[in-house]
Amino acid sequence: MSYSELTKEQLLQELSQLKAQYKGFVEKNLSLDMSRGKPCTEQLDISSPMLNVLCSDDLCISEQGFDCRNYGILDGIPAAKELMSHMLQVKPEQVFVGGNSSLNMMFDTIACFMTTPAAEGATPWFCVEDRKFLCPVPGYDRHFAITEYFGFQMIPVPMTEAGPDMDMVEKLVSSDPSIKGIWCVPKYANPTGITYSDETVRRFANLKPAAKDFRIMWDNAYCVHDVSDESDSLLSLMEECEKVGNADLPLVFSSTSKVTFPGAGVAAMGASENNMKILKKRYTTQTIGSDKLNMLRHLIFFKNFEGIKSHMQKHKAILKPRFDVVINKFREHLSASEIAQWTTPRGGYFVSIDVFPGTAKNVVKMCKEAGVVLTGAGATYPLGVDPEDKNIRIAPSYPSINELKLAMEVFCTCVRICAIEKLVG
Amino acid sequence: MSYSELTKEQLLQELSQLKAQYKGFVEKNLSLDMSRGKPCTEQLDISSPMLNVLCSDDLCISEQGFDCRNYGILDGIPAAKELMSHMLQVKPEQVFVGGNSSLNMMFDTIACFMTTPAAEGATPWFCVEDRKFLCPVPGYDRHFAITEYFGFQMIPVPMTEAGPDMDMVEKLVSSDPSIKGIWCVPKYANPTGITYSDETVRRFANLKPAAKDFRIMWDNAYCVHDVSDESDSLLSLMEECEKVGNADLPLVFSSTSKVTFPGAGVAAMGASENNMKILKKRYTTQTIGSDKLNMLRHLIFFKNFEGIKSHMQKHKAILKPRFDVVINKFREHLSASEIAQWTTPRGGYFVSIDVFPGTAKNVVKMCKEAGVVLTGAGATYPLGVDPEDKNIRIAPSYPSINELKLAMEVFCTCVRICAIEKLVG
Numbered sequence: 105m106s107y108s109e110l111t112k113e114q115l116l117q118e119l120s121q122l123k124a125q126y127k128g129f130v131e132k133n134l135s136l137d138m139s140r141g142k143p144c145t146e147q148l149d150i151s152s153p154m155l156n157v158l159c160s161d162d163l164c165i166s167e168q169g170f171d172c173r174n175y176g177i178l179d180g181i182p183a184a185k186e187l188m189s190h191m192l193q194v195k196p197e198q199v200f201v202g203g204n205s206s207l208n209m210m211f212d213t214i215a216c217f218m219t220t221p222a223a224e225g226a227t228p229w230f231c232v233e234d235r236k237f238l239c240p241v242p243g244y245d246r247h248f249a250i251t252e253y254f255g256f257q258m259i260p261v262p263m264t265e266a267g268p269d270m271d272m273v274e275k276l277v278s279s280d281p282s283i284k285g286i287w288c289v290p291k292y293a294n295p296t297g298i299t300y301s302d303e304t305v306r307r308f309a310n311l312k313p314a315a316k317d318f319r320i321m322w323d324n325a326y327c328v329h330d331v332s333d334e335s336d337s338l339l340s341l342m343e344e345c346e347k348v349g350n351a352d353l354p355l356v357f358s359s360t361s362k363v364t365f366p367g368a369g370v371a372a373m374g375a376s377e378n379n380m381k382i383l384k385k386r387y388t389t390q391t392i393g394s395d396k397l398n399m400l401r402h403l404i405f406f407k408n409f410e411g412i413k414s415h416m417q418k419h420k421a422i423l424k425p426r427f428d429v430v431i432n433k434f435r436e437h438l439s440a441s442e443i444a445q446w447t448t449p450r451g452g453y454f455v456s457i458d459v460f461p462g463t464a465k466n467v468v469k470m471c472k473e474a475g476v477v478l479t480g481a482g483a484t485y486p487l488g489v490d491p492e493d494k495n496i497r498i499a500p501s502y503p504s505i506n507e508l509k510l511a512m513e514v515f516c517t518c519v520r521i522c523a524i525e526k527l528v529g
Numbered sequence: 530m531s532y533s534e535l536t537k538e539q540l541l542q543e544l545s546q547l548k549a550q551y552k553g554f555v556e557k558n559l560s561l562d563m564s565r566g567k568p569c570t571e572q573l574d575i576s577s578p579m580l581n582v583l584c585s586d587d588l589c590i591s592e593q594g595f596d597c598r599n600y601g602i603l604d605g606i607p608a609a610k611e612l613m614s615h616m617l618q619v620k621p622e623q624v625f626v627g628g629n630s631s632l633n634m635m636f637d638t639i640a641c642f643m644t645t646p647a648a649e650g651a652t653p654w655f656c657v658e659d660r661k662f663l664c665p666v667p668g669y670d671r672h673f674a675i676t677e678y679f680g681f682q683m684i685p686v687p688m689t690e691a692g693p694d695m696d697m698v699e700k701l702v703s704s705d706p707s708i709k710g711i712w713c714v715p716k717y718a719n720p721t722g723i724t725y726s727d728e729t730v731r732r733f734a735n736l737k738p739a740a741k742d743f744r745i746m747w748d749n750a751y752c753v754h755d756v757s758d759e760s761d762s763l764l765s766l767m768e769e770c771e772k773v774g775n776a777d778l779p780l781v782f783s784s785t786s787k788v789t790f791p792g793a794g795v796a797a798m799g800a801s802e803n804n805m806k807i808l809k810k811r812y813t814t815q816t817i818g819s820d821k822l823n824m825l826r827h828l829i830f831f832k833n834f835e836g837i838k839s840h841m842q843k844h845k846a847i848l849k850p851r852f853d854v855v856i857n858k859f860r861e862h863l864s865a866s867e868i869a870q871w872t873t874p875r876g877g878y879f880v881s882i883d884v885f886p887g888t889a890k891n892v893v894k895m896c897k898e899a900g901v902v903l904t905g906a907g908a909t910y911p912l913g914v915d916p917e918d919k920n921i922r923i924a925p926s927y928p929s930i931n932e933l934k935l936a937m938e939v940f941c942t943c944v945r946i947c948a949i950e951k952l953v954g
Contacts, residue, residue, distance in 0.1 A: 140600065148589075148598040155583045155822070161574055173573040175565065175791040203628045204820045211815040218644055219655055219679065230644055230655050246814075253814040254644065366600040368822040389671075389678040390636040395629045395820065397580070397793040 106442035107520075112528055119524045122517050126474065129514045134475030136511045141294070141453035142502045143362060143419075150418045151364040154405040158397060163404065172396035178388055184370065184399035190409040191327045191358040193340035194374030200383070203394040206359035206371035210321060211250050213355055213373070216386045217284070218254055222317035223352065223378070229254070229284055229317075238276065238286035240268040242456055242484030242495045244294040247287040247323065251486075258486035259283070263296055267304035274311065281314040285321055291338045292326035295456040295484055295497035297449020299336035309344035311353065319379075322356045328416045329362060331423045332450035342374060351376040360402060362419075362453065363412060370402050426500040429508045430455050437516035443523040455498040456484070460523035464493045470518040476511045531867040532945075537953055544949045547942055551899065554939045559900030561936045566719070566878035567927045568787060568844075575843045576789040579830040583822060588829065597821035603813055609795065609824035615834040616752045616783040618765035619799030625808070628819040631784035631796035635746060636675050638780055638798070641811045642709070643679055647742035648777065648803070654679070654709055654742075663701060663711035665693040667881055667909030667920045669719040672712040672748065676911075683911035684708070688721055692729035699736065706739040710746055716763045717751035720881040720909055720922035722874020724761035734769035736778065744804075747781045753841045754787060756848045757875035767799060776801040785827060787844075787878065788837060795827050851925040854933045855880050862941035868948040880923040881909070885948035889918045895943040901936045 107115065158164060164173050166181045179185065180201025189196040202209045216222075218230045229235050237256040239248055240263050251258055259276065261268045267290070277283055288308075290300040300308075308320055322341050330336075341354045354376075360369035375383060406412050431448055434457065438444045446457040459467055464481035471478050479497040482488040498515075500508055532540065583589060589598050591606045604610065605626025614621040627634045641647075643655045654660050662676040666685040676683055684701065686693045692715070702708055713733075715725040725733075733745055747766050755761075766779045779801075785794035800808060831837050856873055859882065863869045871882040884892055889906035896903050904922040907913040923940075925933055 142600050145596065148596065149586055152586050152589070152598075155589075156581060158580045161577050164573075164577070164580075171570065171573065173577075173790040173792055175567050175786075205816045205818075208816045215640055215644075219640075228655075230653075246817075249814050253811070361600075365598040365822065367598055367818060368820045386678070389674045391630045391633040392671075393630075393792060395793045395823070397790065398820070398823075 105440055107523060107527060108442065115524045115528050119521060119528070122521045122524070125517050126470070126521060129474045129517065132475070134510065134514070136475060136503050136507050137477045138499050138503060138511060139477050139479050141362075141499045143366060144422065144502050144504070146422050147419055147501070148365060150415070154364055154401050157401055157404040164397065164400065166396070166400065172400050175392045177393050177396060178384070178391070180372070180394065181396055181399050183403050185372075187403060187406065187409060187412070188358065188370070188372035189374070191412075192324060192356045192372060192374035193327075193338070194342040194356055198342065198374045198376065198380070200373050200375070200380065200387070201394060201399060202371045202373065204361070204367065204369055204371060204398070206323065206325065206357040206361070206373070207246055209371055209373045210247070210323065210357055212386070213321070213383065214250055214254055216383055217317065217319070220382060220386065222284075222319060222382065226317035232282055232284070234282045236280065236283045238268075238273060238283060239486045240286070240288065241486070242295050242497070243287060244289055244323070245483040245488070247321070248486045251287070256284070260486060261286070263293065263298070265298055267298070267300035270304055270307045274307065277311050277313045277318060279314055283313070284315055284317060285319040287321050287323070289323050289325055290341065291324055291336060292329060292449055292452025294325070294452065295454035297447045297452045297454060297456065299338055302339050305339040305341055306344055308341060309350055309353070310348055311350070318353070320354045322354050324356060324358045325362070326452040327358055328413055329453070330416065330420050330451040331427045334450055336450050352378050355379060363415065364402065364405075368398060370399055423501060425505055426508055427455065429505060430498055430500045430512055433509065433512035433516055437513070438519060441520060441523065444519055453499060453501055455500065457496050457498060458494045459496060459519045460526055461492045461494045463519070463522035463526050464490060464496050466522045467496060467515070467518045470522065471515055474514050474518070476514045478515070530865055532948060532952060533867065540949050540953050544946060544953070547946045547949070550942050551895070551946060554899045554942065557900070559935065559939070561900060561928050561932050562902045563924050563928060563936060564902050564904050566787075566924045568791060569847065569927050569929070571847050572844055572926070573790060575840070579789055579826050582826055582829040589822065589825065591821070591825065597825050600817045602818050602821060603809070603816070605797070605819065606821055606824050608828050610797075612828060612831065612834060612837075613783065613795070613797035614799070616837075617749060617781045617797060617799035618752075618763070619767040619781055623767065623799045623801070623805070625798050625800070625805065625812070626819060626824060627796045627798065629786070629792065629794055629796060629823070631748065631750065631782040631786070631798070632671055634796055634798045635672070635748065635782055637811070637815075638746070638808065639675055639679055641808055642742065642744070645807060645811065647744060647807065651742035657707055657709070659707045661705065661708045663693075663698060663708060664911045665711070665713065666911070667720050667922070668712060669714055669748070670908040670913070672746070673911045676712070681709070685911060686711070688718065688723070690723055692723070692725035695729055695732045699732065702736050702738045702743060704739055708738070709740055709742060710744040712746050712748070714748050714750055715766065716749055716761060717754055717874055717877025719750065719877065720879035722872045722877045722879060722881065724763055727764050730764040730766055731769055733766060734775055734778070735773055736775070743778070745779045747779050749781060749783045750787070751877040752783055753838055754878070755841065755845050755876040756852045759875055761875050777803050780804060788840065789827065789830075793823060795824055848926060850930055851933055852880065854930060855923055855925045855937055858934065858937035858941055862938070863944060866945060866948065869944055878924060878926055880925065882921050882923060883919045884921060884944045885951055886917045886919045888944070888947035888951050889915060889921050891947045892921060892940070892943045895947065896940055899939050899943070901939045903940070
């Protein structure tokens with residue numbers, strides 16, 4: 105029954121039952137870390153055969169006859185550019201293949217524009233004192249940390265079922281030239297799991313920014329990461345931008361961190377010719393080239409994009425039951441009380457839940473005291489400040505199914521306790 | 530006989546013989562690339578067994594029980610920090626292990642200080658309009674390219690047999706607060722091959738810079754790279770700095786690019802606690818961590834620093850005969866004429882030669898026309914401008930012995946032709 109319909113007495117009775125449950129959990133001395141979207145060991149094992157594919161010297165030679173052990177090839181071997189182009193939804197010639205971290209490429213992109221104009225005639229962002237960045241919320245803490253590091257004022261934009269609130273984005277971007285960009289995870293968004301609608305993508309492509317150096321940081325991290333048998337589809341932002349002559353707007357990123365190994369994947373970015381020219385001027389000064397042997401490992405292991413897609417079926421088989429546990433536990437323990445709303449993603453790494461307003465921090469604290477470490481409350485907001493203190497990101501991938509069931513029971517108990525305590529004052 | 534003692538007639542006669550020789554070379558249609566310090570295939574092959582050491586899942590677990598396939602460990606696995614500490618001549622806890630490129634770590638260090646104060650109370654270098662950097666010459670073009678990219682005025686400092694001219698360094702650094710750093714390759718310097726003397730290292734450690742954020746960029750790229758049976762030894766700059774309370778002065782870099790694979794080695798830096806705090810604030814925003822599987826590969830392959838040193842004996846066996854060819858050809862073809870001076874390094878990747886002043890560009894051009902591509906003349910100077918147009922960097926590692934013999938004959942012929950043409954006006 106909805107908590108809003110219970111009397112104070114009924115609530116207090118429920119509270120005392122829940123507290124007894126919680127005490128039981130604490131006595132189990134649990135130690136579960138669900139703080140990050142970290143693949144589990146079972147997931148890592150499915151890619152381990154990739155470690156041994158470079159088993160003779162001649163396999164270190166690329167199709168073009170280039171010895172990948174040696175120096176050279178700033179933007180990645182051509183076959184790797186082709187492979188990554190499918191993840192980025194851009195043309196192979198628009199791809200730059202980097203090291204093991206797309207976050208690093210995003211950081212370097214912002215860093216580049218801090219000291220170098222991002223467009224002809226523009227000012228380096230370091231010189232724009234009131235520089236601002238749009239941050240769809242809830243969103244990804246590591247994105248926000250980059251713009252925080254570089255001193256941007258961050259403007260939260262609410263997420264809807266179809267992506268960021270585009271009315272607000274259009275209004276802000278077209279009116280304020282100090283707004284230099286926006287962070288996006290367009291498919292299976294971190295943490296809500298929603299995918300931007302075709303209309304949202306087209307509205308992004310058609311933006312008319314007041315700043316000529318406004319850029320869309322399009323982190324397509326979960327482009328092939330279904331956790332359901334129905335997968336979402338996402339329009340190519342680059343293609344939509346090209347159609348309307350806005351090719352310099354987007355900078356697109358992805359990686360195989362959650363395809364092969366989080367610690368040793370291959371990252372890549374896609375950009376227009378103009379943007380690439382500016383970024384390559386930096387990269388050519390910064391490095392001779394990223395690890396081409398690791399690119400080759402991926403190429404030999406996957407052969408082509410179809411290989412990646414069929415590999416992702418194995419991840420789905422491991423992840424789907426974990427997502428099901430989370431959603432089922434929520435339904436079982438949180439539906440009746442009507443104190444929380446959550447998403448049911450078809451892909452990605454997270455479930456986003458809004459608990460009773462003003463209780464998220466307490467829920468995370470109580471869970472921690474019972475040995476269940478969650479992503480910090482507020483992490484999904486710029487500077488870690490969730491104004492309503494209600495959003496929590498659940499990362500189901502790392503624990504075992506049984507651990508996850510237990511963790512979700514602890515979590516749901518804490519959500520209900522905190523809600524009642526708030527309700528009864 | 531010295532060209533300075535020949536009559537004009539004798540010189541012209543010599544010239545006509547040399548031109549006939551040159552014509553013979555051109556007709557061979559050579560195609561030799563000696564432009565970069567690139568290891569040869571034979572050298573790459575000696576490290577190939579490293580590619581297959583991660584042959585089972587359990588080997589991906591570090592000594593501390595950490596699964597190196599997954600996310601985590603920003604500054605590198607502890608055993609990798611220990612291994613690299615010997616190359617950097619710093620304590621393991623002062624090490625940060627990066628990706629495959631120490632150049633990238635140097636770039637990121639300068640980039641960090643461009644937008645963040647390098648010392649408490651200092652100004653980000655981007656705001657220092659007349660920012661300057663000292664560049665020992667001849668030196669490494671990729672170093673100079675970094676400070677050029679970030680808009681530093683570069684002040685050349687002549688190299689001596691013992692390192693940079695320290696009288697000049699001390700005078701400049703103590704008097705001008707806009708001088709923010711100096712580039713150094715302290716052992717087997719690029720390109721002269723000399724190693725800084727103990728006195729030079731101590732004078733560096735005892736610098737009293739006018740700028741509190743002056744930093745020594747100490748690129749110990751060739752720390753274990755002997756090409757002779759007598760090896761040079763280098764004092765630890767960090768230790769010398771610590772002795773005199775100057776631990777924040779140096780930033781030390783090295784990598785296994787020329788130990789294992791140029792394209793897939795492991796890079797690392799060493800820094801004081803203060804410096805590391807500033808840099809880690811950046812790195813923690815930039816990445817979750819570099820490729821730990823590649824660190825593990827190196828650890829399993831080498832076991833310890835002794836393993837690296839004995840591995841380097843194999844490189845020496847391949848490189849020493851190549852360096853001998855260069856020096857012997859110089860002696861054979863250039864000694865008598867007394868028109869050039871060169872170094873005879875005991876390690877590193879280069880031989881530096883000063884040809885007849887005003888002819889270096891022509892020599893490189895003539896060589897190219899005969900199919901022998903050298904490092905561009907001037908490359909060893911900031912902005913590519915060698916004021917006397919005389920220094921050329923020879924990179925003997927990549928060609929075969931026979932190719933190298935031929936290339937050096939072409940080169941010596943060109944050096945003599947250009948000198949005579951200059952002499953006879």
